[in-house]
Amino acid sequence: MTQTKRNIAIIGSGLVGSLLAIYLRKYGHTITVFDRRPDIREVEFSGRSINLAMSNRGWKALKEVNIDEEIRKIGIPLDKRAMHVIGKAEYYQKYGKEGEAIWSISRGVLNKKMIDLAENAGVEFRFEEKVWDVDLPNAQVFTGETEKGEWKAYDFDLVFGCDGAFSRVRHKMQRRSRFDYSQDFIDVGYKELTIPPNADGTHKLDRNSFHIWPRGQFMFIAMPNLDGSFTCTLFMPFEGDVSFESIKTKEDAKHFFGTYFPNVKNDIENLMQDFFKNPTSAMVTMKCYPWTYWDKVALVGDSAHAIVPFYGQGMNAGFEDIYVLNSIIQEQGDDWEAIFKNYQEVRKPNGDAIAELSYRNFIEMSSKTADPMFLLQKKIEKRFSEKYPEKWIPVYSRVTFSDRPYSEALAIGDFQEKIMQEVMAMPKIEEKWDSIEVENKILKALEMGH
Amino acid sequence: MTQTKRNIAIIGSGLVGSLLAIYLRKYGHTITVFDRRPDIREVEFSGRSINLAMSNRGWKALKEVNIDEEIRKIGIPLDKRAMHVIGKAEYYQKYGKEGEAIWSISRGVLNKKMIDLAENAGVEFRFEEKVWDVDLPNAQVFTGETEKGEWKAYDFDLVFGCDGAFSRVRHKMQRRSRFDYSQDFIDVGYKELTIPPNADGTHKLDRNSFHIWPRGQFMFIAMPNLDGSFTCTLFMPFEGDVSFESIKTKEDAKHFFGTYFPNVKNDIENLMQDFFKNPTSAMVTMKCYPWTYWDKVALVGDSAHAIVPFYGQGMNAGFEDIYVLNSIIQEQGDDWEAIFKNYQEVRKPNGDAIAELSYRNFIEMSSKTADPMFLLQKKIEKRFSEKYPEKWIPVYSRVTFSDRPYSEALAIGDFQEKIMQEVMAMPKIEEKWDSIEVENKILKALEMGH
Numbered sequence: 001m002t003q004t005k006r007n008i009a010i011i012g013s014g015l016v017g018s019l020l021a022i023y024l025r026k027y028g029h030t031i032t033v034f035d036r037r038p039d040i041r042e043v044e045f046s047g048r049s050i051n052l053a054m055s056n057r058g059w060k061a062l063k064e065v066n067i068d069e070e071i072r073k074i075g076i077p078l079d080k081r082a083m084h085v086i087g088k089a090e091y092y093q094k095y096g097k098e099g100e101a102i103w104s105i106s107r108g109v110l111n112k113k114m115i116d117l118a119e120n121a122g123v124e125f126r127f128e129e130k131v132w133d134v135d136l137p138n139a140q141v142f143t144g145e146t147e148k149g150e151w152k153a154y155d156f157d158l159v160f161g162c163d164g165a166f167s168r169v170r171h172k173m174q175r176r177s178r179f180d181y182s183q184d185f186i187d188v189g190y191k192e193l194t195i196p197p198n199a200d201g202t203h204k205l206d207r208n209s210f211h212i213w214p215r216g217q218f219m220f221i222a223m224p225n226l227d228g229s230f231t232c233t234l235f236m237p238f239e240g241d242v243s244f245e246s247i248k249t250k251e252d253a254k255h256f257f258g259t260y261f262p263n264v265k266n267d268i269e270n271l272m273q274d275f276f277k278n279p280t281s282a283m284v285t286m287k288c289y290p291w292t293y294w295d296k297v298a299l300v301g302d303s304a305h306a307i308v309p310f311y312g313q314g315m316n317a318g319f320e321d322i323y324v325l326n327s328i329i330q331e332q333g334d335d336w337e338a339i340f341k342n343y344q345e346v347r348k349p350n351g352d353a354i355a356e357l358s359y360r361n362f363i364e365m366s367s368k369t370a371d372p373m374f375l376l377q378k379k380i381e382k383r384f385s386e387k388y389p390e391k392w393i394p395v396y397s398r399v400t401f402s403d404r405p406y407s408e409a410l411a412i413g414d415f416q417e418k419i420m421q422e423v424m425a426m427p428k429i430e431e432k433w434d435s436i437e438v439e440n441k442i443l444k445a446l447e448m449g450h
Numbered sequence: 451m452t453q454t455k456r457n458i459a460i461i462g463s464g465l466v467g468s469l470l471a472i473y474l475r476k477y478g479h480t481i482t483v484f485d486r487r488p489d490i491r492e493v494e495f496s497g498r499s500i501n502l503a504m505s506n507r508g509w510k511a512l513k514e515v516n517i518d519e520e521i522r523k524i525g526i527p528l529d530k531r532a533m534h535v536i537g538k539a540e541y542y543q544k545y546g547k548e549g550e551a552i553w554s555i556s557r558g559v560l561n562k563k564m565i566d567l568a569e570n571a572g573v574e575f576r577f578e579e580k581v582w583d584v585d586l587p588n589a590q591v592f593t594g595e596t597e598k599g600e601w602k603a604y605d606f607d608l609v610f611g612c613d614g615a616f617s618r619v620r621h622k623m624q625r626r627s628r629f630d631y632s633q634d635f636i637d638v639g640y641k642e643l644t645i646p647p648n649a650d651g652t653h654k655l656d657r658n659s660f661h662i663w664p665r666g667q668f669m670f671i672a673m674p675n676l677d678g679s680f681t682c683t684l685f686m687p688f689e690g691d692v693s694f695e696s697i698k699t700k701e702d703a704k705h706f707f708g709t710y711f712p713n714v715k716n717d718i719e720n721l722m723q724d725f726f727k728n729p730t731s732a733m734v735t736m737k738c739y740p741w742t743y744w745d746k747v748a749l750v751g752d753s754a755h756a757i758v759p760f761y762g763q764g765m766n767a768g769f770e771d772i773y774v775l776n777s778i779i780q781e782q783g784d785d786w787e788a789i790f791k792n793y794q795e796v797r798k799p800n801g802d803a804i805a806e807l808s809y810r811n812f813i814e815m816s817s818k819t820a821d822p823m824f825l826l827q828k829k830i831e832k833r834f835s836e837k838y839p840e841k842w843i844p845v846y847s848r849v850t851f852s853d854r855p856y857s858e859a860l861a862i863g864d865f866q867e868k869i870m871q872e873v874m875a876m877p878k879i880e881e882k883w884d885s886i887e888v889e890n891k892i893l894k895a896l897e898m899g900h
Binding site: 147148166174175177178179180181182183184185238282 | 598624627631632633635
């Protein structure tokens, strides 16, 4: 589908902004990307990020513009979780079927690559130029050194807000009447830490695993990088008995890592250093509606639907926004009002669904992983799903290894959960969990369907 | 309790701002009230407001500073609803017990009075001075002509944000991490209209009634003023078959009022004029947390908890905030950090509860008033409550004629609703609704308690 050439601004040169630039450039539009930060290719990456887990939806969006193979070179496939449980040997849980994996990619490395690709395609990047205001009906963008100083005005035909959870573009839309908005923080924060490579450059832990140290109220994870290091994240309450607030001295930190993470004790010095150097960050679920303004402005990615990171879907959801927006462009052609209307109607329920799924995963990880009945339920589900893979696809696989709508994954997940609740209510389920009786009960319930 | 004298800023000279000024002035604090608008006493009131319904909580807060008698002089007690149903004669529904009434007061008249009272008490008002920014940890306030122009800085010890649903103070707090916030608009808008007095200055409709014309998806209400006029509000969807959007011409408006409000047809000319002159306003539920910042800044009233107006509790809830804040001051003395902490912990659940109750009343009015089973349920409740007034206080009375916490009204209301659902599920309830069997079922359910 050819389109009338437009002059388009994209606010934000992050992953979503740079991929959208690559997509729109294919139609021959003139693209200017603004970012208040310096060019990420010229500075050391600040590292306030959990490593990315690229899954099906992300790959599909990259493939559409033929850059998936290029990106695979900077990723490491992880086909399993490596569980580090105190008092047990490290053990593994396969993510999906044979060949299914999520990919660990450093956010910084990926972002640099994407900006290179966009620039090669003819996209103009204006770094260190902060957008302070957007005139929505006129698609006019105002930039300047400071909020109160002189501003420069740019006229565009279309403006895309890809400026993340604290979007300035959305902020402007939010001041309008009848704009629904919410931001909800969780009481858990996170901090990035690093496990360096061995002296010979190899990885200190299994290279093709997503490493998890679940500890009830808190959790430590590690994802591999190409250079042999692991990017780790410590998730922990801000306040309380064991919390970021409670760890004040090097002594506290040493005790904390020594007690809860004995198998990383050789790296404690390093972890401790990071602990006091790196910031503690907050996590928010952000929802809003509408996502667009007339035929002029649209929000894409985190600016429209920021989610907590416990499903590893933030970037994947943003990339899928772009993929879907592009399919709508293919159908609707030049009518940007229709394109934007259709885009927000299709994507909003999916943004809400992945927000809900991600939040539930946080609750599950925080409060249920130690519950034996919950673990038993997971075991029954797994057993059934392995025996009847066509009848029972676990929600995790629906989200991670499929491109069906998130809202469908949520709805089917709820249905499966209802069945499992009935199963768990069976008398003496602990004894007969792997019996034919249980299996038949699930088969019967599935047959009766919704 | 004496307090160390403080230099206090109140942002907003509305009802909550001026009452808070009167309260705090009693302790001898220096009070400056900023408002971006001109002095309401010197301009014609813009009239973008539903008339106020002062009820118990509001009166109690006024009484505490001995201004209730003064204010009663500008109000009219309404002891009943006057229902205007098509095809039926006007009929009345008493609000409560003998002597219980809500009071109709014009927002403009009340606000002028309150500013007079505050000024007489020694409060300084700075009108037409817009606060653009607040330095939260330093309780510093910045005002100026324009957002980008020169600003003037003021230093205070404490700052109160009484600047309403679109609060600038809250807006500043909202940019902080870990601040929860939501704004949800409903699809119904409202427009203020006026029914003028008779030539002799008397009211055209019963003076001591809250007049309602329920019409399913939309609704018209009228509240009396002292000058013989009625301030009316038309609530109607923004879009759809019968909606603000669908009434485009004088012809449309004439048809609309003639069809749905035959008993005000003598005033149609007037209503039509207002219809096209006055703005259509939106309604929002706004929630946030925390409400305070250290010992420096606190939100009071709509800025902390804006609600839809269908319970008539917006101002009452704001006044109750002040009453409760003052009782905490009496207990805690000079420790403003403790005062603010206590204040937000006590009031937040009540702000959430009245928001929920108000929203439910909107849903009830929009979709249930035409449902015969719903009306039957109300009839059964009323009958029971009249026979056993000590056993069943309707939620409306708990909200309107009591000073028990809103959260309690909501919880007990939910319990009563659960009982009524069981009653309504009784076979042939339509035939035996006034039987001893039904009565006993309710008594039994109440006895079993929560």
